[in-house]
Amino acid sequence: MQGYILKRILIAMFTIFAVLTVVFFIFRLGPADPVAVMLPPNATPQDAENLTKKFGLDQPLMVQYTNYLKNAFKGDFGTSFRFNEPALKVLFERFPATLQLGLVAFVISVLVGLSVGIISAVKPDSFIDRIGRLVALAGMSLPSFWVGVMLILFFGVTLRWLPIAGKGTLAHYIMPSFCMSLYPIALITRLSRSSMLDALKSDYVVMARIKGVPEFYVILVHAFKNASIPVLTVIFGIFSGLIVGSAVVVEYIFSWPGIGRLVMESYFARDYPVVQVFVIFVTFVVVTMNLIVDIIYAYIDPRIRYQ
Amino acid sequence: MHTNNDNLLELQDLKVSFFTKQGEVKAVDGVSFSVGKEEIVGLVGESGCGKSVTSLSIMRLVPQPAGKIVSGRILFKNEDLMTKSEDQMRQLRGDRISMILQDPMVAMNQLLTVGEQLGEPFRFHDKVKGSLRDMCIALLGKVKVPAPESRVDDYPFQFSGGMSQRALIAMGIANNPDLLIADEPTTALDVSIAAQVLKLMKEIQKETRSSIILITHDLATVAQICTRVLVMYAGRIVENATIKNFYKKPAHPYSKGLIQSVPVLGRPVERLFSIDGQPPSLFEMPEGCRFSPRCSRAEKICFESYPPEIMLEDNHSVACWLYAGN
Ligand SMILES: Nc1ncnc2c1ncn2[C@@H]1O[C@H](COP(=O)(O)OP(=O)(O)O)[C@@H](O)[C@H]1O
Ligand SMILES: [Mg+2]
Numbered sequence: 001m002q003g004y005i006l007k008r009i010l011i012a013m014f015t016i017f018a019v020l021t022v023v024f025f026i027f028r029l030g031p032a033d034p035v036a037v038m039l040p041p042n043a044t045p046q047d048a049e050n051l052t053k054k055f056g057l058d059q060p061l062m063v064q065y066t067n068y069l070k071n072a073f074k075g076d077f078g079t080s081f082r083f084n085e086p087a088l089k090v091l092f093e094r095f096p097a098t099l100q101l102g103l104v105a106f107v108i109s110v111l112v113g114l115s116v117g118i119i120s121a122v123k124p125d126s127f128i129d130r131i132g133r134l135v136a137l138a139g140m141s142l143p144s145f146w147v148g149v150m151l152i153l154f155f156g157v158t159l160r161w162l163p164i165a166g167k168g169t170l171a172h173y174i175m176p177s178f179c180m181s182l183y184p185i186a187l188i189t190r191l192s193r194s195s196m197l198d199a200l201k202s203d204y205v206v207m208a209r210i211k212g213v214p215e216f217y218v219i220l221v222h223a224f225k226n227a228s229i230p231v232l233t234v235i236f237g238i239f240s241g242l243i244v245g246s247a248v249v250v251e252y253i254f255s256w257p258g259i260g261r262l263v264m265e266s267y268f269a270r271d272y273p274v275v276q277v278f279v280i281f282v283t284f285v286v287v288t289m290n291l292i293v294d295i296i297y298a299y300i301d302p303r304i305r306y307q
Numbered sequence: 308m309h310t311n312n313d314n315l316l317e318l319q320d321l322k323v324s325f326f327t328k329q330g331e332v333k334a335v336d337g338v339s340f341s342v343g344k345e346e347i348v349g350l351v352g353e354s355g356c357g358k359s360v361t362s363l364s365i366m367r368l369v370p371q372p373a374g375k376i377v378s379g380r381i382l383f384k385n386e387d388l389m390t391k392s393e394d395q396m397r398q399l400r401g402d403r404i405s406m407i408l409q410d411p412m413v414a415m416n417q418l419l420t421v422g423e424q425l426g427e428p429f430r431f432h433d434k435v436k437g438s439l440r441d442m443c444i445a446l447l448g449k450v451k452v453p454a455p456e457s458r459v460d461d462y463p464f465q466f467s468g469g470m471s472q473r474a475l476i477a478m479g480i481a482n483n484p485d486l487l488i489a490d491e492p493t494t495a496l497d498v499s500i501a502a503q504v505l506k507l508m509k510e511i512q513k514e515t516r517s518s519i520i521l522i523t524h525d526l527a528t529v530a531q532i533c534t535r536v537l538v539m540y541a542g543r544i545v546e547n548a549t550i551k552n553f554y555k556k557p558a559h560p561y562s563k564g565l566i567q568s569v570p571v572l573g574r575p576v577e578r579l580f581s582i583d584g585q586p587p588s589l590f591e592m593p594e595g596c597r598f599s600p601r602c603s604r605a606e607k608i609c610f611e612s613y614p615p616e617i618m619l620e621d622n623h624s625v626a627c628w629l630y631a632g633n
Contacts, residue, residue, distance in 0.1 A: 204416040211428045212401030225418045302462040
């Protein structure tokens with residue numbers, strides 16, 4: 001067990017290191033000259049030279065790389081040009097808003113997805129199953145930017161029921177979180193339905209019924225425990241996805257003051273240290289989530305725990 | 308209909324079908340037999356002939372949603388199980404009627420300890436007296452799992468095949484059921500371990516005085532512990548005989564084929580049933596006797612209508628036109 005977790009932690013650390021390296025070389029070796037990209041159009045050659053010095057871009061690549069790693073280790077990912085503050089600090093100031101919205105969307109996705117998935121598997125072809133399949137189809141195929149715009153048009157502009165932008169009241173959460181959770185709900189519903197169907201067909205479920213185990217216990221303990229293994233990966237993957245992927249689109253549409261919107265603004269403003277720290281932060285979130293999933297697996301599945 | 312009060316279980320014209328996209332599969336098509344108190348009845352037949360479906364029907368656990376008991380009566384202690392509610396059935400299962408599934412590796416939940424799974428028949432039938440863990444340990448000891456005090460906390464993957472099968476038997480007999488159905492309990496085991504498990508089952512039957520339906524491929528097993536044999540072919544019972552009659556004077560051509568294809572002692576068993584041809588597809592049953600296309604003695608009538616059940620003597624009946632004349 002300890003060996004297993006240690007191995008996972010090492011793999012996670014290696015992944016982060018690898019991504020740091022890739023990010024470094026992509027940002028440095030790309031066709032665009034970062035200094036030229038960063039400078040305003042009316043800059044003088046003197047400005048360019050100063051900037052080059054400031055970022056150590058005049059030094060050999062390997063020296064730059066080791067400095068970059070050293071700084072990254074200390075949590076220093078450069079300074080935002082726009083805010084003239086450490087890039088990481090800028091990101092962290094905006095992160096709570098993203099986390100709040102992400103958590104709301106995450107909880108909705110998991111609760112709705114799991115319950116619809118389980119009920120659909122227990123009662124195939126029932127009313128809930130049909131509705132669930134329809135929602136899953138819609139959630140899989142409708143892009144979230146389209147759903148977002150439609151919601152704004154209908155509930156925000158036409159009906160004027162809900163605020164269309166910003167963060168403040170509870171009502172501000174409704175449309176963005178709905179928009180963000182549509183795809184995850186579809187994914188969790190589909191996956192939990194199919195893994196529950198498999199589990200319910202298995203011999204250990206028949207054996208439990210043979211023993212006279214009540215049906216709710218058969219479903220929630222025997223079947224669901226087994227079905228949860230494939231579902232968990234997706235659930236935690238979704239959490240990372242919500243924080244980073246849909247946040248970019250949804251926060252932009254609904255002017256939500258989170259890191260998704262920050263990265264878009266920074267991108268357009270050529271504030272590349274912020275974009276870079278965003279990419280690294282995303283990696284960190286994804287790797288941490290995967291690590292948590294691996295550890296949870298070990299708790300659920302004795303075959304992993306005892307290996 | 309007449310019912311014999313000595314019978315623990317009596318199936319009357321049981322029909323079970325699966326309604327699939329390709330059509331109706333009549334997996335069990337008019338099966339009638341009875342099991343007396345303390346009797347060990349062997350149910351033999353080729354794979355796919357409907358043995359497991361028959362036994363799951365007795366527990367009203369036909370695979371859902373495709374499977375359905377179409378008609379028939381299942382009398383258990385003279386009460387028709389078809390009229391019981393789901394909750395009444397649940398109370399019978401694992402208490403008065405129990406079953407052991409074929410493959411112990413998949414019949415146990417890999418994510419729960421053996422002890423947790425052993426305790427369920429006690430917990431859910433309000434039979435816990437004192438410590439549940441001690442009851443599970445005693446139960447494991449009863450099926451001769453060594454070191455039950457520590458084994459009870461193991462997970463199924465830490466058990467060998469033979470040990471898992473013992474644990475599964477333990478779950479089946481936890482509450483001393485009146486009827487225990489063992490669905491090929493030794494098929495997944497190697498020969499010497501299979502022999503031990505059979506010996507154990509026989510000992511347990513002596514002690515608990517349960518009736519057992521033993522489903523098997525293996526006629527040697529039947530000879531070893533059964534008192535009576537039911538031969539099943541393509542969803543029907545074709546012969547019902549005492550063990551002595553079955554080996555001395557098998558009546559149905561299929562039974563004769565089975566006995567002749569029993570391998571010589573000591574030689575490894577590769578394929579038990581080597582009667583020419585294949586069992587019929589359950590979608591396209593022959594009009595008459597299901598065995599007629601493979602039967603060397605088939606006559607015209609055999610292809611036209613299904614033979615009635617003919618009593619040859621007490622405790623020996625056969626469904627075959629060859630015996631209709633006498
Ligand atoms: N879940 C199912 N869906 C459809 N058909 C089934 C199902 N289970 C069993 N059957 C059909 O019932 C027949 C009898 O199966 P079974 O009782 O398992 O045979 P066996 O004698 O080997 O135990 C099989 O040939 C199969 O066609
Ligand atoms: Mg079977």
